[in-house]
Amino acid sequence: MNDATRDLREMVRAIPDYPKTGIIFRDVTTLFGNAEGLARTVDAIADHVAGHGIDLIAGIDARGFILGGALAVRMRKGFVPIRKRGKLPADVYREEYSLEYGTDEVEIHKDAVPAGGATVLLVDDLIATGGTAIAAARLIQRAGGTVPMAAFAIDLPELGGARKLAGIGIDSYAVMSFEGH
Template sequence: MDSRRHIALKESIRSIPDYPKPGIVFRDITTLLSDPRAFRRAVDALVHPFAGGRIDQVAGIEARGFILGGAVAHQLSSGFVPIRKKGKLPHKTVSIAYALEYGTDEMEIHVDAIKPGDRVLLVDDLIATGGTACAAVNLLRRIGAEVVAACFVIDLPEIGGAQKLRDLDVPVRTLMEFDGH
């Protein structure tokens, strides 16, 4: 993506200081999603490296990953698989617990959402600590997926989540970086 477009796309992100707690700057993509040109450019940029390749499923992490992942799956002519918080899926599931800053959480996927050997692209809006994304990769692998890559609109590189995914041998694609937390 050329630098002029990159700047315009980055400018479509709203930054909210001291949310959800003091010292954190929340990077809000709803402003990007509501701008048709920015939304289209972001989806096209996420899709570009994988166009023409074989991606069987796009897995989106609840909730903004559903929006982006659905659009990416459509562009790639792939299926879409939601990775949800525990208790939200109606059929038999496989779950994984993962650490949060304070405590733990669980996410799950339908046991039959992925066929063994499916090539899966993981999508979410932002990579920070990597806890949720790494858990999603491990969950996908547990049911037989080959995780081709993980894509995010925003990376917070100082926090190190993208590197944790790379350490799991998952290539990471991000469209922009922001300093801080």
């Protein structure tokens, strides 16, 4: 780990035993609330994906909107929201995914990807088990896009989400990682 990454890691608040005992919640709101931290995180992702022919940025509700919106502006690309069920007003595709205790659903507008397709960078604050990211990637594909890459501020490698994305052909990049969960 280089000094720049170490500095960014120190901007992420660790909240022990949240949402349950034994979990260390990695809170990116402190990173995003620091102008330099947010800018460096966005720049690291933009630099990593430069030259990969990205047409659109898709961010996952809700912290993925912050990072994805900033990336879209930085890269001069359009932004597509992947929302929780019931939040989008037009016709949608819906995808269910598993949570630790049950399931949830995400949606995308059916016309979110231009006719003829687009190469979409999927963005969220954190990759853990990968369930939400895989569901979001499936939505983008159903809407006509391709998802060759996903980018995150944080990876929790022990939970295997990045490996699961690789298993369905999506490369992932994280600015930093934290052991444990």
